[in-house]
Amino acid sequence: MFEAKIDANILKGCIESITAIVDEGKLRIAEDGLKLRAVDPANVAMVSFELQSDAFDDFRFVPKGAEPEAVPEAEPTTEPQVSEATEIGMDFRKLLDILGIGGREEVELELDEHAQKLFTRMGSLAYTISLLDSSSLRKEPKVPELEFPAQVIIETEEFRRTIRAAEKIGDHIALGIDGELFYMEAEGEMDKLRLGLRKEQLIHLTPGTLHSLYSLDYITAMSKGMAHAENITLNLGKDYPLQMEFEVAEGKGKVTYLLAPRIESE
Amino acid sequence: MFEAKIDANILKGCIESITAIVDEGKLRIAEDGLKLRAVDPANVAMVSFELQSDAFDDFRFVPKGAEPEAVPEAEPTTEPQVSEATEIGMDFRKLLDILGIGGREEVELELDEHAQKLFTRMGSLAYTISLLDSSSLRKEPKVPELEFPAQVIIETEEFRRTIRAAEKIGDHIALGIDGELFYMEAEGEMDKLRLGLRKEQLIHLTPGTLHSLYSLDYITAMSKGMAHAENITLNLGKDYPLQMEFEVAEGKGKVTYLLAPRIESE
Amino acid sequence: MFEAKIDANILKGCIESITAIVDEGKLRIAEDGLKLRAVDPANVAMVSFELQSDAFDDFRFVPKGAEPEAVPEAEPTTEPQVSEATEIGMDFRKLLDILGIGGREEVELELDEHAQKLFTRMGSLAYTISLLDSSSLRKEPKVPELEFPAQVIIETEEFRRTIRAAEKIGDHIALGIDGELFYMEAEGEMDKLRLGLRKEQLIHLTPGTLHSLYSLDYITAMSKGMAHAENITLNLGKDYPLQMEFEVAEGKGKVTYLLAPRIESE
Numbered sequence: 001m002f003e004a005k006i007d008a009n010i011l012k013g014c015i016e017s018i019t020a021i022v023d024e025g026k027l028r029i030a031e032d033g034l035k036l037r038a039v040d041p042a043n044v045a046m047v048s049f050e051l052q053s054d055a056f057d058d059f060r061f062v063p064k065g066a067e068p069e070a071v072p073e074a075e076p077t078t079e080p081q082v083s084e085a086t087e088i089g090m091d092f093r094k095l096l097d098i099l100g101i102g103g104r105e106e107v108e109l110e111l112d113e114h115a116q117k118l119f120t121r122m123g124s125l126a127y128t129i130s131l132l133d134s135s136s137l138r139k140e141p142k143v144p145e146l147e148f149p150a151q152v153i154i155e156t157e158e159f160r161r162t163i164r165a166a167e168k169i170g171d172h173i174a175l176g177i178d179g180e181l182f183y184m185e186a187e188g189e190m191d192k193l194r195l196g197l198r199k200e201q202l203i204h205l206t207p208g209t210l211h212s213l214y215s216l217d218y219i220t221a222m223s224k225g226m227a228h229a230e231n232i233t234l235n236l237g238k239d240y241p242l243q244m245e246f247e248v249a250e251g252k253g254k255v256t257y258l259l260a261p262r263i264e265s266e
Numbered sequence: 267m268f269e270a271k272i273d274a275n276i277l278k279g280c281i282e283s284i285t286a287i288v289d290e291g292k293l294r295i296a297e298d299g300l301k302l303r304a305v306d307p308a309n310v311a312m313v314s315f316e317l318q319s320d321a322f323d324d325f326r327f328v329p330k331g332a333e334p335e336a337v338p339e340a341e342p343t344t345e346p347q348v349s350e351a352t353e354i355g356m357d358f359r360k361l362l363d364i365l366g367i368g369g370r371e372e373v374e375l376e377l378d379e380h381a382q383k384l385f386t387r388m389g390s391l392a393y394t395i396s397l398l399d400s401s402s403l404r405k406e407p408k409v410p411e412l413e414f415p416a417q418v419i420i421e422t423e424e425f426r427r428t429i430r431a432a433e434k435i436g437d438h439i440a441l442g443i444d445g446e447l448f449y450m451e452a453e454g455e456m457d458k459l460r461l462g463l464r465k466e467q468l469i470h471l472t473p474g475t476l477h478s479l480y481s482l483d484y485i486t487a488m489s490k491g492m493a494h495a496e497n498i499t500l501n502l503g504k505d506y507p508l509q510m511e512f513e514v515a516e517g518k519g520k521v522t523y524l525l526a527p528r529i530e531s532e
Numbered sequence: 533m534f535e536a537k538i539d540a541n542i543l544k545g546c547i548e549s550i551t552a553i554v555d556e557g558k559l560r561i562a563e564d565g566l567k568l569r570a571v572d573p574a575n576v577a578m579v580s581f582e583l584q585s586d587a588f589d590d591f592r593f594v595p596k597g598a599e600p601e602a603v604p605e606a607e608p609t610t611e612p613q614v615s616e617a618t619e620i621g622m623d624f625r626k627l628l629d630i631l632g633i634g635g636r637e638e639v640e641l642e643l644d645e646h647a648q649k650l651f652t653r654m655g656s657l658a659y660t661i662s663l664l665d666s667s668s669l670r671k672e673p674k675v676p677e678l679e680f681p682a683q684v685i686i687e688t689e690e691f692r693r694t695i696r697a698a699e700k701i702g703d704h705i706a707l708g709i710d711g712e713l714f715y716m717e718a719e720g721e722m723d724k725l726r727l728g729l730r731k732e733q734l735i736h737l738t739p740g741t742l743h744s745l746y747s748l749d750y751i752t753a754m755s756k757g758m759a760h761a762e763n764i765t766l767n768l769g770k771d772y773p774l775q776m777e778f779e780v781a782e783g784k785g786k787v788t789y790l791l792a793p794r795i796e797s798e
């Protein structure tokens with residue numbers, strides 16, 4: 001059983017951070033909130049999403065495991081408090097469409113697991129969405145074990161503005177640290193763009209010397225997904241994946257993007 | 267002779283309610299104002315439009331019948347006051363284009379019936395539009411005799427918002443009454459949208475049990491034509507045409523749309 | 533050596549007045565400011581552009597001629613103060629793109645003539661644009677000797693609004709003077725647009741009787757280039773080129789467009 005209420009605009013921001021990477025995926029509902037982990041169709045980018053139950057005005061979840069027939073009495077577990085989750089196949093693009101219709105209203109969600117439907121209510125408008133067959137969806141990816149030697153925390157708007165400028169130049173972008181300077185660099189045939197921010201212009205910087213190249217298409221999509229966050233945390237390495245973290249739902253949710261590096265041709 | 271002045275924005279709203287259904291048509295000018303009745307090319311939707319002469323800042327019309335040579339003296343009529351009308355073939359889409367250029371100005375209209383032209387003046391900008399040959403236009407349709415068992419009066423914005431949401435779901439929409447509840451329902455392959463409003467959430471409702479299905483394309487076009495009206499009146503029946511009425515020109519004009527129902531396939 | 537600082541928005545307005553006619557051209561940098569003269573690829577329109585050095589917050593230019601090795605000592609000139617200029621090949625469209633990214637910031641320009649690059653800096657964002665090979669660009673056109681019998685000064689917004697209206701009618705526009713009246717006229721197959729302004733509705737008018745026809749495509753492009761100017765000066769003749777002048781950079785720059793007339797087919 002899952003029933004919840006949340007500000008439609010907050011939910012919209014959350015779903016946008018997911019649709020930046022995937023259109024559909026397996027959403028895990030548990031007592032402590034919602035979770036999703038998914039990779040894009042080309043296996044280049046991954047999104048991890050968490051939304052705490054206290055981001056909701058109302059959140060009620062009773063796992064199937066709480067029903068008597070689902071608990072095999074023969075094998076009593078020593079840790080019965082382990083929270084169980086329900087996994088539903090969601091078309092996030094569709095949910096986003098419908099959230100775009102309402103204004104700053106509250107949206108009510110109600111899961112009918114038996115009928116495999118999610119009921120959505122905004123004022124007098126009710127929207128029923130069929131869940132996707134979980135078996136037809138890609139398996140939840142494993143998060144690779146990564147160690148990032150450096151971290152930069154930057155204002156989202158500065159980052160997004162640079163990405164928009166870079167789109168006019170080329171189709172990849174380099175992110176790097178040079179001593180106490182963080183830089184983003186895009187190069188075209190005729191021109192070159194470079195953002196350079198010193199430690200004191202950033203919220204945080206680990207000094208070092210490293211540099212990686214990424215596909216601009218993916219970073220552009222991701223930069224749209226983070227539109228509502230004030231700051232983003234970039235975890236960086238040398239020719240290494242990029243991890244971007246930011247908060248959603250006024251700090252009660254967290255999104256992490258992971259993006260594979262591109263091999264530099266030179 | 268026809269000469270008139272009107273707020274350009276008011277006239278724009280009126281013409282938009284016409285172009286929602288037809289691009290061109292026969293506009294009847296009489297002493298009491300303007301009238302039009304036209305059906306769309308596919309014969310699915312009809313618009314009836316009336317704009318009272320007092321919606322104009324200035325309105326002068328002298329029918330051709332008032333000219334001596336046009337009144338055969340041999341046959342004196344007993345009721346010479348019967349107002350005659352002049353019918354002109356108008357390209358409403360073109361008129362709308364030109365009204366979009368001006369701001370909230372006054373527009374002056376002047377008919378040159380001999381040259382078959384309509385002069386339009388907004389400030390120092392004059393626009394002359396050739397009238398369309400009336401014989402090339404479709405005949406004015408007859409309004410079918412209809413009796414609507416139920417009536418709903420609803421805020422236009424609530425109606426339009428539901429239409430916008432329904433467009434994301436499917437290509438038809440059902441309008442119905444179930445007891446004291448008015449509903450609008452759209453169904454796609456995977457999802458379903460439903461607006462339900464109780465009597466007290468509406469301005470008016472005739473309780474009953476009825477339901478009709480309509481093409482969303484037409485209702486979408488109509489919902490754009492009613493953008494400036496605060497409320498709309500829906501006249502409904504069971505598998506029956508839909509009649510939508512609303513005011514234009516601050517209550518000094520009236521638009522009625524009539525839309526044929528679609529047959530439900532199930 | 534060229535280094536300068538200027539409000540990004542002011543520079544953007546200037547560059548827009550150039551890109552209305554050409555995408556690229558030879559920009560001449562001298563001690564007193566910047567200059568450009570270019571014709572469009574079809575040889576129908578010409579733009580002359582001047583931006584005074586005092587439009588800049590900071591402007592430093594040392595001509596190559598000031599360097600010792602460039603001044604042949606064997607031939608001392610009698611007037612060594614004659615200001616020399618540097619000519620660079622610019623892709624204005626690209627510069628405009630990048631200026632569109634910044635807000636109302638200051639932009640710093642720095643020329644590296646040796647490397648044939650222009651450095652552009654807005655806050656922490658640096659953009660390096662390769663200069664175009666001057667020899668691949670069209671030669672700077674000569675300004676034809678013209679004498680305009682009449683001049684009209686008109687509010688830019690009135691002019692631009694009429695151009696927007698004319699675009700809906702046809703593909704050319706006539707500009708003329710009839711006694712103390714200035715008019716603009718566009719004719720389509722079915723309709724006709726005319727702006728008529730009497731002397732007292734204009735800032736200036738030379739009475740006369742003249743009339744020329746121009747391609748609307750070009751005037752439309754030019755009317756976009758003048759968006760930031762309050763008034764424009766039209767220099768007119770009978771079946772003669774049109775010269776349009778307006779100020780940019782708060783009066784510290786000047787743009788002149790010249791447009792060849794079209795031959796009237798009737």
